[in-house]
Amino acid sequence: MSGYILAIDQGTTSSRAIVFDGDMRIAGVGQKEFTQFYPQSGWVEHDPEEIWETVVWSVKQALKDAGVEASAISGIGITNQRETVVVWERESGKPVHNAIVWQDRRTSSYCDKLKHQDLEETFTAKTGLLLDPYFSGTKLSWMLSDVEGARARAERGELCFGTVDSFLIWRLTGGKSFVTDATNASRTLMFNIGTQEWDAELLQILEIPAEMLPEVKDCAADFGITDKSLFGAEIPILGVAGDQQAATIGQACFEPGMLKSTYGTGCFALLNTGEDMVRSENRLLTTVAYRMDGKVTYALEGSIFIAGAAVQWLRDGIKVIKKAEQSGDLAAEADPTQDVYLVPAFTGLGAPHWDADARAAIYGMTRNTGPAEFARAALEAVCYQTRDLLEAMHKDWKGSGADTVLRVDGGMVASDWTMQRLADILDAPVDRPTILETTALGAAWLAGQRAGVWPKQKDFAKAWALDTEFKPKMDAETRDAKLKGWRDAVRRTLS
Ligand SMILES: Nc1ncnc2c1ncn2[C@@H]1O[C@H](COP(=O)(O)OP(=O)(O)O)[C@@H](O)[C@H]1O
Numbered sequence: 154m155s156g157y158i159l160a161i162d163q164g165t166t167s168s169r170a171i172v173f174d175g176d177m178r179i180a181g182v183g184q185k186e187f188t189q190f191y192p193q194s195g196w197v198e199h200d201p202e203e204i205w206e207t208v209v210w211s212v213k214q215a216l217k218d219a220g221v222e223a224s225a226i227s228g229i230g231i232t233n234q235r236e237t238v239v240v241w242e243r244e245s246g247k248p249v250h251n252a253i254v255w256q257d258r259r260t261s262s263y264c265d266k267l268k269h270q271d272l273e274e275t276f277t278a279k280t281g282l283l284l285d286p287y288f289s290g291t292k293l294s295w296m297l298s299d300v301e302g303a304r305a306r307a308e309r310g311e312l313c314f315g316t317v318d319s320f321l322i323w324r325l326t327g328g329k330s331f332v333t334d335a336t337n338a339s340r341t342l343m344f345n346i347g348t349q350e351w352d353a354e355l356l357q358i359l360e361i362p363a364e365m366l367p368e369v370k371d372c373a374a375d376f377g378i379t380d381k382s383l384f385g386a387e388i389p390i391l392g393v394a395g396d397q398q399a400a401t402i403g404q405a406c407f408e409p410g411m412l413k414s415t416y417g418t419g420c421f422a423l424l425n426t427g428e429d430m431v432r433s434e435n436r437l438l439t440t441v442a443y444r445m446d447g448k449v450t451y452a453l454e455g456s457i458f459i460a461g462a463a464v465q466w467l468r469d470g471i472k473v474i475k476k477a478e479q480s481g482d483l484a485a486e487a488d489p490t491q492d493v494y495l496v497p498a499f500t501g502l503g504a505p506h507w508d509a510d511a512r513a514a515i516y517g518m519t520r521n522t523g524p525a526e527f528a529r530a531a532l533e534a535v536c537y538q539t540r541d542l543l544e545a546m547h548k549d550w551k552g553s554g555a556d557t558v559l560r561v562d563g564g565m566v567a568s569d570w571t572m573q574r575l576a577d578i579l580d581a582p583v584d585r586p587t588i589l590e591t592t593a594l595g596a597a598w599l600a601g602q603r604a605g606v607w608p609k610q611k612d613f614a615k616a617w618a619l620d621t622e623f624k625p626k627m628d629a630e631t632r633d634a635k636l637k638g639w640r641d642a643v644r645r646t647l648s
Pocket residue numbers: 164165166167416417418419460461462463464465477478479480481563564565566567568
């Protein structure tokens with residue numbers, strides 16, 4: 154069998170497919186952006202058909218780029234934007250509504266209502282999550298209430314719910330497999346992360362019929378076989394994980410205490426806590442890092458909604474840069490005597506504040522403030538927020554090893570300026586690996602080791618290679634003053 158593995162990385166702004174060779178090196182890539190719909194303030198939707206088309210296109214392109222036939226692929230690993238809700242007809246596979254994206258805040262008042270009924274603790278105890286519109290459950294509930302006839306159809310078993318992985322597998326297998334994995338299930342607000350089952354009580358509260366939920370499998374499992382008509386050969390789907398969990402795997406954070414942070418549209422830091430379901434006292438999430446051979450490894454997660462999205466705002470919103478790559482150089486030109494802070498609560502604030510109603514603000518502007526200070530403030534905001542998450546993690550995690558370095562990945566880590574500033578603000582080293590497509594690599598590894606063509610966990614971890622270690626250089630006085638300024642700015646922004 155060849156060692157070629159195909160990873161499908163279905164992200165928030167684009168679909169990507171990567172063919173890896175037997176030495177786990179990238180052999181071919183296909184990538185396509187798709188449309189973001191903003192039907193109302195705070196609402197974000199995707200067209201599932203467009204997601205599907207961009208995935209199929211990307212896979213074909215990646216195979217072409219690698220010069221490899223589908224028959225040479227030993228297995229597929231799928232990773233995806235998490236929490237995003239798709240509902241489709243069981244008969245036809247047709248979606249009944251646009252996908253409601255993880256960033257969408259439309260269920261904010263529904264979450265408040267559940268909180269006022271004192272239900273947050275019930276959800277947190279079972280799912281490790283909080284009552285925030287971010288997660289799938291209240292979004293699915295909204296779809297069943299607001300799409301005409303949907304709840305009755307779901308009760309009759311005519312509709313399927315899935316996160317994006319389930320929808321893609323359904324389509325890839327010609328409707329033969331209706332499955333998900335434990336990491337994606339753990340983000341829905343309906344899955345009990347202790348018992349590893351859909352939770353009847355939570356489904357009842359959210360008024361969701363169990364008939365519409367997929368079977369939950371390990372991250373490395375037999376998820377189905379692709380329909381031959383799609384790529385010219387049947388390929389087994391052998392690995393699935395939500396994108397942040399796939400990045401944790403791709404970064405080989407397999408030991409308790411190991412920590413990664415991914416800087417894409419948002420930023421998500423995951424700390425491996427091993428078999429311990431650590432309950433946060435600092436508003437972090439308890440979630441499934443991965444489930445292999447029926448054994449669950451848990452993580453503490455800090456989720457920040459805006460990271461690279463702040464760079465997009467510099468580019469598309471206030472137009473101070475033309476390309477994301479320019480943000481670091483512009484920030485480096487900023488006047489060091491100006492203390493300008495951006496609190497990027499464009500869609501509320503995630504961990505550790507969970508303030509859905511806060512909105513972004515800039516503080517400390519003078520007549521001399523210009524594009525360079527905006528760029529620095531946007532990039533520094535990501536660093537400060539990471540520091541807030543890591544401080545919360547250190548308080549929650551009593552095990553050893555949480556002082557270890559942070560492994561980083563995602564589009565934003567290409568910026569040396571940002572990574573150096575991150576190390577300075579954290580006062581800790583930041584490690585950037587040679588392979589920045591860590592998310593895709595994690596999904597590919599799940600499939601590759603399952604197919605028996607890639608190394609098992611220990612040898613895979615040994616293959617992790619450092620590109621650059623950013624060491625802190627900022628003096629303590631400067632850092633403390635900056636952190637104080639940031640905390641003041643956040644306090645003034647909270648709703
Ligand atoms: N050199 C750079 N400096 C700063 N930000 C960057 C740079 N390159 C890309 N980005 C940001 O990274 C994000 C894309 O990262 P990616 O991991 O592909 O995200 P996603 O998976 O969420 O679509 C974009 O928001 C972009 O603005």
